[in-house]
Amino acid sequence: MRKIVLPAVIIISSIILIARIFYLQVIDESLKLKSENNAIKKIFDFPERGYIYDRNGKLLVANQPSYDIMVVPREIKKIDTIEFCKLLHISKADFIKKIEKAKVYSPMLPSVFLAQLNKAEYAAFQEKERKFEGFYAQKRALRDYQVKDCANIFGFITQVNDAILEKNPYYNSGDLIGKQGVEQEYEEILRGIKGVKYLLRDKHNKIIGPYKEGQFDTIAQQGKDLTLTIDHEIQKYGTELMVNKRGGIVAIEPKTGEILALVSAPTYDPAMLVGRQRSKNYTALYQDSIAKPLYDRGLQATYPPGSPFKIVTGLIGLQEQVIDEQTVVYCNHGGYFGRFIKCHCGQHTLVLNNGIYKSCNTYFETAFKRSIDKYKIPSQSIDVWSKHVKSFGLGQFLGTDMPIGAKGLVPTSKTYKRAYPNGGWRSNTIISNSIGQGEILTSPIQLANMMAVVANRGYYYTPHIVKKIKGQALDEKYTTKHYSTIDKKYFPPVIQGLADVYNVGTAYNLKVEGLEICGKTGTAENKIRVAGKTYQLKDHSIFVAFAPRENPTIAIAVFVENGYWGNRWAGPIATLMIEKYVNGKISRTDLENTMLNGSLLPEYNKIENIIYQRFPERTSEKANDSIAKREIQIGEAKKEEETN
Amino acid sequence: MRNQSIGSSIDWITLLLYIALVIMGWMTIYSASLPLEETSIFDLSQIYGRQMLFIGLTIPIIFIILFTEAKLFERFSFVFYGIGIVLLLGLFVFGKTIKGQTNWYQFGGFGFQPSEFVKTATALLLAKYLSYSQINLKHTKDQLIGLAIVGLPVFLILLQPDAGSAMIFISLIFVLNREGLPSWYFISGIIAIALFFLSLLIQPLYIIIAILIIMIVHYVLNRKISRNPIVYGLIYLVIVAFSFSVNYVYNNVLESHQKDRINVLIGDDVDMKKEGYNLNQSMIAIGSGGLLGKGYLEGTQTKGGFVPEQHTDYIFTTVGEEWGFFGSTLVILLFVTLFLRIIYLAENQKTKFSRVYGYCVATYLFTHFFVNIAMLIKLFPTIGVPLPFFSYGGSSLWAFTILLFIFIKLDANKVNEW
Secondary structure, X not given: OHHHHHHHHHHHHXXXXXXXXXXXXXXXOHHHHHOOOOOEEEEEEOOOOOOEEOOOOOEEEEEEEEEEEEEOHHHOOOOOHHHHXXXXXXXHXXXXXXXXXXXXXXXXXXXXXXXXXXXXXXXXXXXXXXXOOOEEEEEEEEEEEOOOOOHHHHOEEEEOOHHHHHHOOOOOOOOEEEEOHHHHHOHHHHHOEOEEEEEEEOOOOOEEEEHHHHOXXXXXXXXOOEEEOOOHHHHHHHHHHOOOOOEEEEEEEOOOOEEEEEEEEOOOOHHXXXXXXXXXXXXXXHHOOOOOOOOOOOOOOOEOOOHHHHHHHHHHHHHOOOOOOOOOEEOOOEEEOOOEEEOOOOOOEEOHHHHHHOOOHHHHHHHHHHHHHOOOOHHHHHHHHHHHHHOOOOOOOOOOOOOOOOOOEOOOHHHHHHHOOOOOOOOOOOHHHHHOOOOOEEOHHHHHHHHHHHHOOOEEEOOEOEEEEOOEOOOHXXXXXXXXXXXXXXXXXXHHHHHHHHHOOOOHHHOOOOOOOEEEEEEEEEEEEEOOEEEEEEEEEEEEEEEOOOOOOEEEEEEEOOOOOOOOOHHHHHHHHHHHHHHOOOOOHHHHHHHHHOOOXXXXXXXXXXXXXXXXXXXXXXXXXXXXXXXXXXXXXXHHHHHO | OOOOOHHHHOOHHHHHHHXXXXXXXXXXXXXXXXXXXXXOOOOOOOHHHHHXXXXXXHHHHHHHXXXXXHHHHHHOHHHHXXXXXXXXXXXXXXXXXXXXXXXXXXXXXXXXXXXXXXXXXXXXXXXXXXXXXXXXXXXXXXXXXHHHHHHHXXXXXXXXXXHHHHHHHHOOHHHHHHOOOOHHHHHHHHHHHHHHHHHHHOOHHHHHHHHHHHHHHHHHHOOOOOOOHHHHHHHHHHHHHHXXXXXXXXHHOOOXXXXXXXXXXXXXXXXXXXXXXXXXXXXXXXXXXXXXXXXXXXXXXXXXXOOOOOOOOOHHHHHHHHHHHHHHHHHHHHHHHHHHHHHHHHHOOOXXXXXXXXXXXXXXXXXXXXXXXXXXXXXXXXXXXXXXXXXXXXXXXXXXXXXXXXXXXXXXXXXXXX
């Protein structure tokens, strides 16, 4: 009996092994398909990427054919390397490096040898393609930009990186994917779904027909077209106005939350990131750590909002009933709030109306102080206050359909608990927040949205950049009203004050005949610390506005870095934008020319010099050099456009 | 008539099977490691060239063994075993650590794995011990000594830690079972393994309920007068405790890579690009072979280098892909014929020493063979053991050759025994 145990075990287990192998090799078909082997060649059919239009149906982004030279390292036969390199304008060292890289990815699977050849470059190769076994061209669609601006809105397309390849099985090496902007946010809609054909090959690599009568093949699904909310007329105008300045413009249609313009300066021509120069250009843009052309100042930059924030301070005061329209505050070149705080309003007796249009610090500091002192404990009142502020969309991600954004900061009791662990802070301690200085930080899009709330007298729609997706409804979250915590009845007096900013206030010089604009200037201090020393820089120039006063069609925020004061750069730019959008033409061409040709580069130059003190190896000459170069580039881009 | 010529007494069937397997092994390695450029098959910079050298070097080894006095193996078994244990202990001081396992000695460019040598030594000592006429495995003391001979190297190898090699030693339980170790050792071992996997797959609660029912049925049907409810109860308690401790052992005792391998087997949350990659690729390679295979040197999975370590532990995937179901079955049948031939010869030995040793050889070879192939086709957790005579590597080829040819020599010598 014992003698047969081992032989029995051997025979039974061998039968099990054979049965299992039989199942895997003969019955289970899925493994054969999985073996992406020589005999089965996968051909991908890449659908055309969706087009992008502006709100008026103007085509912004189309496609152009492009060709990737693909290589399957194992299939390379003896080829004339010199001829091959000459044809594609690469060096032999390059050739070897690229082949090695492809081998590392896989000797069997195709990988991109040379990406994004244009038609002419491909034509030269195509003639001799048959001579280079192991190489073939894969047609892909590249973006063909119809405009020279909007780079920050579009984003760009690029080859998928290894991290995505690993995570997302849809993509293969060499596939294109949207990065940043709407290309990233709406990647799946724009890209469609690629089709796959399985073809059978014989030993000599000749295709002998579809695999299994094509039962595993899939058909490509076209990408869908996008219509943006952007009005390209004013987007382009805004970009031109911001040439040689740094900052952002965000314009929103208040009654829908649609973003009409999203300008970030400096910017770059989106066509720079197409074709074989792409990676070189991208590196240059990416490494520009001072002008930061890839940084969307409209969405990502957070600054102290400055005086425009007084609008919110005033509304909160009214809502909390600590002030009313008739409340009088005296200002004597400033006021005493535990310490003396200066004011340049030049008035003595202030009510809400002239408090706004003269932008009196003392008035709003008083209103803020009263709001905070209304409750016994400051931590309670600051939380009531920040709830009001946040209901304007400030201090939080707005939830726009752009992949980037900034939260900003609206202080709460927690903020101050951290700063003053032992307590002891009072309304006076945090008084700067009343005039948008203190701890509070906002991004231009948040300020534009805040103006949309005022324009709508109390609500906003989440700002969004896509108006229509072909054959698909818009996300519900963009059609839901968000109400602020301020009652509707408190808006008219504030709006009157904003209108008077143009009539008699800080922007009276910007008045446009026949158009009632409500706006607010702002000037925000800023400093940098370099090598332990603090430098006071030129103030930022801020302006927020909406127009017309009744049934507003545009709310806007303009931010110009180091633009001295609100009325100097941001105010005119905002006014021109509004006039262009509402009236369709500009009445004040002198102002327009000043803005178009004005440059803040000397100012930025000074800042760069300060920064370069910290990095002596990068001389200030270099900095001047780079600025000069950029100026030339931008100038050239403009000229080109004019000739077009 | 003493000392008949070795040529006429040697078992030619075993020898031919050995030669066939080694040649097929080399051909497979050649296919798995063939570079794009054409080179000589003796090119020592290539894997197949080196394997050719290793095969060539087995010839002197075989001759030395065949012309050694057969009695020496028995007489020096204690010495071999002692040396083996010392070598295992020495690893803790001089051993080379590769992938967390300290199981190699490195002399210049030459590596040596003592556990390969200890396999043969343990087989010899076990055979020697069991061949004493007064030994009876029914006696507890003899059982314990027998188990200790196997258990000592297992213990030292588990410390390295090298679960694969330890498992090979544990398989010697087949030999002890054949030589009269009470069956319950063997049966409870199998039940423990089955329970371990079942407890990972199913809630232990269901298992203990099922076992309770089985035991009650068994008790009722058991007509022996000696049936004792207390014994049944105790056995049941042990099983319950075991089932519930499996999860603890799994979570707290096993290393993460061991857990991964078990997960892969039972199909629990597996990432096909990470821990599941090897198994997935090896199944694809074998599965794509079909009935007849893609033909020798035509395996695309093999050529593409998708299967990692294809020339060593995963060599059988090349057989599966290029030679298909028929080829795989042929290789398996060759192995099985070899195992059964060895067992047949073992049973016909005149001395108990030769019989036990032969059994050990068959057990070792079979365990390597089964564990290696079963792990490739998702029947067994991934454990790094080579496929005898096929897998690349001098150390393992020579170890298996020595193991087998000592038995061939003992068998050839049986005409001189009486």
